[in-house]
Amino acid sequence: MIKHCYIHIPFCKKICSYCDFCKLFYQEKMVNDYLIELEKEIKSIYQGEILETIYIGGGTPSCLSKKQLEKLFSILSILKKDNQIEYTIEGNIETTTKEKLLLYQKYGVNRLSFGIESIHSKNQAFLERDFSKEKTERIIQEARKIGFKNINLDVMYALPTENKKMLEEDIEYILSLTPEHISTYSLMIEPHTKLYIQNYHNISQDLDAEMYELIKEKLSQAGYNHYEISNFSKKGFESIHNLCYWKNKEYYGFGLGASSYRNSKRISNTRSWTNYQNGFWIKEEEKLVKKDIIEYEILLRLRTKEGINLITFKEKYQKNLQELYNYHLLKEKQYLIEEKNHLFIPEDKWYISNEIIVQLLGCERNE
Ligand code: SF4
CATH class of the missing domain: 3.20.20.70 (Aldolase class I)
Known part of the structure; x- marks a missing residue:
């Protein structure tokens, strides 16, 4: 909801x-x-x-x-x-x-x-x-x-x-x-x-x-x-x-150029005044599959101090994060820390968080 x-x-x-x-x-x-x-x-x-x-x-x-x-x-x-x-x-x-x-x-x-x-x-x-x-x-x-x-x-x-x-x-x-x-x-x-x-x-x-x-x-x-x-x-x-x-929750976005995330779709509204005024509010929709949703979840949650709650992740996606991604090397390098069932990027590495997230997503295990 x-x-x-x-x-x-x-x-x-x-x-x-x-x-x-x-x-x-x-x-x-x-x-x-x-x-x-x-x-x-x-x-x-x-x-x-x-x-x-x-x-x-x-x-x-x-x-x-x-x-x-x-x-x-x-x-x-x-x-x-x-x-x-x-x-x-x-x-x-x-x-x-x-x-x-x-x-x-x-x-x-x-x-x-x-x-x-x-x-x-x-x-x-x-x-x-x-x-x-x-x-x-x-x-x-x-x-x-x-x-x-x-x-x-x-x-x-x-x-x-x-x-x-x-x-x-x-x-x-x-x-x-x-x-x-x-x-x-x-x-x-x-x-x-x-x-x-x-x-x-x-x-x-x-x-x-x-x-x-x-x-x-x-x-x-x-x-x-x-x-x-x-x-x-x-x-x-x-x-x-x-x-x-950042918690990858769904939301409405109304108005010119607004974005929404609803019904597992990322929706972008038009930036065109004429289209908007004529009732063509939406420009494009992207239906997300489970893999996309998981990637967004990782990408967004790792921006926060709290990071990813690994128990909630398992409940939501029926898989442990480490079953999907092999990130032990990132942990060894201290780019990722696992503590109290949370996985997060330590604050002193936030400046390079984009690189860390790209590396993590690149560690996907083949099913
Ligand atoms: S011009 Fe752009 S940056 Fe400046 S106040 Fe308006 S929206 Fe914000």
Whole structure:
């Protein structure tokens, strides 16, 4: 039974130079039309399950007007919510107001996620983002006063315009805001982005690794639990929604460009505005066989500190993991640790986790 739901709001008032997400420039009428179609999509697909998490992401959901946000929340009232639901909305500080925060609270949102990325004007100019310390602090304070007890802040690193000292200052600033959760992103310059066209390149892998280590060190010293490769939280504030992805659970994804995992199918929605508006929401579906599902399970769960619970794995797939993969060499090299019925990548090897996972999947035993 599906317990998780992602809603994509693809509108932004300013387009960032690195952006590779499904986004559109905000236009009032377009948003109104989008909400009509989103409602149709949800009504036609949602099966009435009680949801444990809803995540409104984007884009920049906070750039919708108050009236549009009211409409969005009234559409989402069709979704049945567990009493303990984790209900998140993403946004940026610039388009967030006290009135919008009150509206979120009125509709049961209990987790906020803001992209801060970097406090340095050089980095902000490079990313083509806006930042004001004064407004950031005011909005976080307002949110706390209103009663939000779970706030995530995003920090971005590995920018060609930054050095380790600047990153350290970014982390210190983020910590001074005492968020419950911190997500970190290493900048990847993707094809078709403005940065790519302008011929920027990713920083060296060595420097990227050093920056990653710096983040780990600073956030662990500050008492954050490094529970997933790029995510840190105070105890009890791990993102339940994101954990549903890493635990390979099924979820709904509604909206332009959204992805879903339901009925053992990985489904991608169209990124075409015209198709979406004409009711052709889905672009492609991939039906997974047991082997694919197991591979996803390994790939996703090994991103987390907890790793793979070997007992649950056996119950789910009727086979021990070691019957399917011969990974003793990876264990010998300490790339994988088996402890208390869990298999995981030790934290000091997370930077090379992709290589380790590829090696593990390559150790498949022939039946
Ligand atoms: S706010 Fe996010 S989605 Fe919008 S342009 Fe910037 S990176 Fe892309």
